Amino acid sequence: MLFACTSRQDTLLKKLAPADALIAKVMAYRSFSDSLFGKEGNRALTPDSLTRVALVQMRKEIRDALNSVPDTLAKSLHDFAMEFPEHPKSESYLYVSSVLAEKSGRIFETAKWCEDYIKTYPKGVFYKDALTSAASNYERSGTFDKAILYYDKIATEFPTTAIGKDAASVAAMLRKGLTTPEQQMEFILSQRDSSGE
Numbered sequence: 374m375l376f377a378c379t380s381r382q383d384t385l386l387k388k389l390a391p392a393d394a395l396i397a398k399v400m401a402y403r404s405f406s407d408s409l410f411g412k413e414g415n416r417a418l419t420p421d422s423l424t425r426v427a428l429v430q431m432r433k434e435i436r437d438a439l440n441s442v443p444d445t446l447a448k449s450l451h452d453f454a455m456e457f458p459e460h461p462k463s464e465s466y467l468y469v470s471s472v473l474a475e476k477s478g479r480i481f482e483t484a485k486w487c488e489d490y491i492k493t494y495p496k497g498v499f500y501k502d503a504l505t506s507a508a509s510n511y512e513r514s515g516t517f518d519k520a521i522l523y524y525d526k527i528a529t530e531f532p533t534t535a536i537g538k539d540a541a542s543v544a545a546m547l548r549k550g551l552t553t554p555e556q557q558m559e560f561i562l563s564q565r566d567s568s569g570e
Contacts, residue, residue, distance in 0.1 A: 382460065385453050389466060392450055395438040396465040402431040403498065439476060447473035451486055458493050468499040471506060484510035484519065501527075505536065512547065521547050 409424065447470045453460075454467035471486040487507035494500065508523035524544035531537035546557050 382457060385449070386462070389446065389450055389453060389462075391442050392446060392466065392469050393462075395435070395442050396462075396469060398431070398435045398438050399469070400465070400498075402428075402435055405431065439472065442469075442473060444473055444477045447477070451489070454493070455489060464490075464494050464497050464499070467493065468497075468503065471503065475506065475510065480510045481514040481516070484514060484516065488519075488523075501531070501536075504530075505540075508540065508543075512543070512552075515552075517547050517552060520544075 406428070409428075450466040450473070451470035454463035454470065457463055467486065467490045471483050471490065474486055475483040484507050487503040487510065490497065490499065490503040491507060494503075497503070504523055504527050508520050508527060511517070511523060512520035521544050524540040524547070528537050528541035528544060531540075543557070546560055549560070551557050551560050
């Protein structure tokens with residue numbers, strides 16, 4: 374039985390190989406970015422112009438790699454990760470599946486797959502990214518109860534960061550029924566006017 378399972382994994386991994394170059398680029402960028410800004414996104418260093426150029430170049434390479442991976446691979450990456458969550462590549466595959474779904478405009482699927490990531494890898498490398506993507510994509514899909522849940526989670530888990538403060542603000546606006554960008558902007562401007570800023 375173990376042989377059959379291993380063979381199935383190997384067969385699936387060969388089909389998923391086109392995503393490996395993208396994942397390697399994402400991980401390299403993440404490591405470089407974390408060394409500059411810290412894991413919480415708080416600026417540790419002020420990047421010089423050469424470092425900024427390197428970051429821009431790495432982002433371009435990620436975009437190019439992302440465009441080279443067929444969108445049809447997204448479901449296969451997701452399904453592999455959910456079937457074999459302990460495999461070393463599964464965490465990255467699950468995250469990349471959500472990125473590919475978002476790139477294709479499948480916002481509800483993106484939110485669901487980010488939710489799968491959050492539940493499967495609560496201490497994962499892409500946890501914060503998955504939280505923010507789940508929140509924003511649930512909001513974009515009109516699933517406001519789930520959006521509020523994830524915005525609250527971000528605000529609770531990252532309260533001193535800009536992303537945590539922004540998430541608390543968006544959750545508060547959604548609770549007030551302010552669901553469109555125009556309503557939210559009007560509310561933000563009215564808050565500034567009333568505070569005298």
